[in-house]
Amino acid sequence: MDLRISRDSPALPSTRTRRERAYESCRDPSLAVGCKNGYRLFSxxxxxxxxxxxQGEESPDVCVAERLFSSSLMVIVSRSTPxxxxxxxxxxxxxxxxxSYSSHILAVKLNRQRLVVCLEEALYIHNIKDMKLxxxxxxxxxxxKGLCALSVNHSNSYLAYPGSVTAGxxxxxxxxxxxEVTVIPAHSSHVAAVAFSASGSSLASASEKGTVIRVFSxxxxxxxxxxxxxxKRYVSISSLSFSADAQFLCASSNTETVHIFRLQHHSPSTESPSWSGYMGKMFSAASSFLPSQVSDMMHQDRAFASVHLSAAGMKNISALSMIQKVPRLLVASLDGHLYIYNLDLQEGGDCRLVQKHRLYESADENPAASTLEAGGLSYAETVSTNTNQHSSSLTGYSEDGGVKTGELIPDHEFADESLRLDDEQEFPPVSFQDT
Incomplete structure (x- = not known):
């Protein structure tokens, strides 16, 4: 599942805080779920x-379901024709x-300017207005795994993807x-998750070890x-997601814990003269005499808040959002449920479960892809590769472009009010693919 916000909120009176302005601009969260019988959109x-x-039944066994913000535009990929x-x-x-493309589509990312298709060894960037390559x-x-992220802020339209075979x-x-912009040396091991903030000015990443999460400008x-x-243990990070105001970052994995980190720099002048504060200064001073790996570990911040799920080992995707002006943590799980938790933005700590919703009705509709609109990120997993079809056998396939095009989007489709592509209050969804 991907969670993301498209852009900074419109200007409001200066009496409102940055956090209030960002969250007040959010619409109700929405969720897209792909399953064996098609896909479903929830609000x-x-x-x-x-x-x-x-409820869409155009394609069975949907493995990618991406919605352009809260418009009527949907991108669907089926396991039968991946x-x-x-x-x-x-x-x-x-x-x-x-x-159609030269190999299986592993992820699709959208904003108001671009549509990006991710294959195992290629990326295709389309103009969202007419779908021209x-x-x-x-x-x-x-x-x-089709790992990539596209900033939802179309005026700051950055794309991130793995930049090395051997390192993170x-x-x-x-x-x-x-x-091309730059290559960021993010981790010592391969990258497992990436996500942009709503403005596209920050990028979060985690490695395959899953022990350290970093944020870059x-x-x-x-x-x-x-x-x-x-x-104590390596984990598989399944999602990273910024809050709408980019003040918090949540990370979920295959463990029973979802972590929420506060994105703020500590000021020594504002620290209370507590015993813990004193010991922190002592550790900080001592770290200059220790090996770099130990010193780095001592300077790393811990989680501000957390959620303890009922079960471990099951893929889940998390996101931060405001529901009826109250901060919430949303967790969509492959057990077929959406979990909603309270989040105390001042005190942090353990988040309390307040509601649980079913994503599908029967056991044979295991969710294969989903999309949740709330507050901050993008992440994708690999799709099934158990078909033997290859697009090089497709009529009209071009090695030069690497893509076979169908009919282009007519201009009048984007003039349709039901798409509302000019609505600056719309925000993108979260997408979630089963492996």
Whole structure:
């Protein structure tokens, strides 16, 4: 699942704080769930109410379900044809266009300016207005999980993806101007998760070890924050998500704990003269005499808040949002439920479960892809590769472009009010793929 916010909120009176301005601009969270029978779109208007606003049966066994903000534009990829992307107008129940690629589609990312298709060793950047292919980024480092992130702020349209075969480097690309930006040396091991903040000015990442999470500035790649998720065991990070105001970052994994980190720099002048504060200063002074690995560990911040799930070992995706002006943590799990927790923005600590919603009705509808609109990120997993079809056998496939195009999107589709692409209050969803 991906959680993300498109852009900074519109200007409000100066009496409102930055956090209030960011959260007040958010619409109700929404969730897209792909399953064996198609996909479903939900709207979460309150903690106790989650409405199914659409049920699509155009394609079976959906493994990628991406919605353009809260518009009627949906991108669907089915396991039966994993090399083909279908773009549909779900309110009209019509297909707008389709594209086929040279190998399986592992992820699709959208903002108001670009649509990016991620294959294992290539990225294709399209113009969202007419779906014309603008750039083919070929021969990228092997990326079997389809790991990539696209800033939802279309005026700051950065794309991040693995930048090395052997190390945890992140390639940063300007999808708006179609130029390379930089390569960030993020981790010593391979990157497992990446996410942009709503403004696109910060990038969070985690490695395959899952013990350390870092936040970098964009586009220069300077390290801003470093957090330690744990010390005793390696985990598989399944999602990273910023809050709407970029003051918090949540991380979920295959363990029973979801961590929430506060993104703020500590000021020594404001620290209370407590015993813990005194010991912290002592450790900080002593760290200059210790090996670099030990020193780095002592400077890493711990979680501000956390959630303890009822079960471990099951993939879940988390996101931070406001529901009826109250901060919440949302967790969508492959057990077929959406969990909603309270979050105390002042005290942190353990988050309390306040509601649970079912995402599907029967056991044979295991969710294969989902999308939740709330507050901050993007992440994708690999799709099933158990088909033997290859797009090189498709009529019209071009090795030059690496893509076979269907009918282009007619201009009038984007003039339709039901798409509302000019609505600056719309925000993108979260997407979640089963492996």
């Amino acid at each position: 979460l208007s309150s903690v106790d109410r989650m409405d199914c606003i659409h 090399f083909r992307m279908n773009i549909i107008h779900f309110k009209k129940r019509t297909e707008i266009c389709n594209y 603008l750039k083919s980024v070929l021969n990228t480092p092997p990326n079997p 480097r992140i390639a940063l690309y300007d999808a708006g101007n179609l130029t 964009v586009p220069d790649g300077d390290k801003l924050f470093e957090f330690r998720r744990g010390m």
